[in-house]
Amino acid sequence: MTKTLLILPGDGIGPEVAAEAVKIVNWLRAHRGFDVAVSEDLLGGASIDVHGVPLTDAALEKARAADAVLMGSVGGPKWAGQPYDKRPEAGLLRLRKDLDLFANLRPAICFPALADSSTLKREVVEGLDLLFVRELTGGVYFGTPRGIEDLGNGERRGVNTQVYTTSEIHRVARVAFELARKRRNTVHSAEKHNVMESGLLWKEEVQKLHDAEYADVRLEHILADNCAMQLVRAPKQFDVILTDNLFGDILSDQAAMLTGSLGMLPSASLGAKDPVTGKQPALYEPIHGSAPDIAGKGVANPCATILSLAMCLRFSFDRGEDADRLEAAVAQTLADGIRTPDIWVEGCRKVGTAEMGDAILKRLAA
Numbered sequence: 331m332t333k334t335l336l337i338l339p340g341d342g343i344g345p346e347v348a349a350e351a352v353k354i355v356n357w358l359r360a361h362r363g364f365d366v367a368v369s370e371d372l373l374g375g376a377s378i379d380v381h382g383v384p385l386t387d388a389a390l391e392k393a394r395a396a397d398a399v400l401m402g403s404v405g406g407p408k409w410a411g412q413p414y415d416k417r418p419e420a421g422l423l424r425l426r427k428d429l430d431l432f433a434n435l436r437p438a439i440c441f442p443a444l445a446d447s448s449t450l451k452r453e454v455v456e457g458l459d460l461l462f463v464r465e466l467t468g469g470v471y472f473g474t475p476r477g478i479e480d481l482g483n484g485e486r487r488g489v490n491t492q493v494y495t496t497s498e499i500h501r502v503a504r505v506a507f508e509l510a511r512k513r514r515n516t517v518h519s520a521e522k523h524n525v526m527e528s529g530l531l532w533k534e535e536v537q538k539l540h541d542a543e544y545a546d547v548r549l550e551h552i553l554a555d556n557c558a559m560q561l562v563r564a565p566k567q568f569d570v571i572l573t574d575n576l577f578g579d580i581l582s583d584q585a586a587m588l589t590g591s592l593g594m595l596p597s598a599s600l601g602a603k604d605p606v607t608g609k610q611p612a613l614y615e616p617i618h619g620s621a622p623d624i625a626g627k628g629v630a631n632p633c634a635t636i637l638s639l640a641m642c643l644r645f646s647f648d649r650g651e652d653a654d655r656l657e658a659a660v661a662q663t664l665a666d667g668i669r670t671p672d673i674w675v676e677g678c679r680k681v682g683t684a685e686m687g688d689a690i691l692k693r694l695a696a
């Protein structure tokens with residue numbers, strides 16, 4: 331049966347980078363027997379402009395029905411200042427929450443050719459291959475109470491709630507342990523148990539699950555602030571970093587610079603496999619945002635989105651060989667010295683988004 335892929339280009343550079351992934355999907359359909367029906371819908375500000383909401387019920391149902399969703403990015407100054415439920419980001423958060431995409435996999439890999447593109451020294455980042463497993467549907471992003479209340483006398487009070495339950499911690503920790511077993515068998519669990527009860531619960535429950543089912547995996551607990559420091563001091567000590575929604579958001583942006591650019595980090599947001607049908611809800615998204623400062627200029631790096639497509643091919647479409655080839659095509663293109671401005675160094679050829687996508691496609695087709 332024909333599989334389905336929903337593309338949500340979003341805002342800012344989202345449509346620019348998503349277009350490069352679509353080129354690759356079309357090539358795979360034409361030349362590699364990739365039997366997939368592709369459709370597109372609006373998300374974020376693009377949806378607000380047309381429908382008044384950042385994600386329509388119809389688009390949400392399309393996403394639920396699809397075998398996989400690939401998105402660009404959402405947000406931008408045009409929609410700032412609105413109440414939270416009317417902002418572009420709310421559409422993405424609803425998509426994650428309603429599809430129960432609790433595990434966000436964010437691999438930070440330094441491609442050999444990019445060891446000099448990082449702001450850190452070559453020896454610190456060369457050979458880096460770490461994986462964040464970020465909890466994506468809980469914590470302070472969704473906890474209640476939340477809001478801003480007026481206390482009178484010109485005083486206001488802003489509240490968000492960090493909250494986790496045992497089962498929320500176990501299901502995402504399980505993903506981290508399972509993936510670690512296929513890698514270098516080490517999990518660092520990052521929280522702030524020294525100041526937060528939710529952090530203490532996180533630490534205790536991760537340890538319990540480990541002792542009961544994953545005692546063969548090396549587990550280290552690390553305070554999130556120390557983790558941030560270690561990520562720039564000696565990032566190669568890490569294999570899998572398991573962390574909550576907010577720390578995962580921050581630490582993964584930081585780790586992106588170890589790879590050369592925020593424009594290099596892909597991600598997969600996965601739900602639980604249906605035990606009967608085997609279907610697993612999945613959203614593939616670059617970790618970067620809509621980059622308003624460069625949007626519309628045709629210079630955004632499409633690699634994060636193209637690498638997200640590779641994860642999509644591997645996890646949702648069982649096309650591991652195509653995924654390997656696509657990742658190799660990205661690595662070769664970078665080795666050819668073809669670079670968007672964010673990863674450009676002296677001696678390389680500076681290209682725009684479309685030219686970068688074309689070069690990767692050419693390598694893929696070779």
Ligand code: NAD
Pocket residue numbers: 343347402403404405406407419422591592593594615616617618619620621622623624629630631632634672
């Ligand atoms: P951002 O990630 O959009 O940009 C941060 C910096 O990185 C900018 O200088 C940008 O030019 C650069 N950058 C990002 N992606 C790049 C790429 N592919 N190629 C080259 N350079 C790239 O973060 P921001 O500016 O803080 O946020 C802008 C908007 O994006 C906000 O509305 C935010 O909420 C939203 N956002 C969305 C997502 C998402 O859709 N998943 C993720 C992060 C931020």
Ligand code: IPM
Pocket residue numbers: 404405419422423579617618619
């Ligand atoms: C990300 C983004 C999102 C997040 C925003 C846009 C809601 O920063 O995917 O990293 O905070 O999760």
Ligand code: MN
Pocket residue numbers: 579580583617
């Ligand atoms: Mn982020």
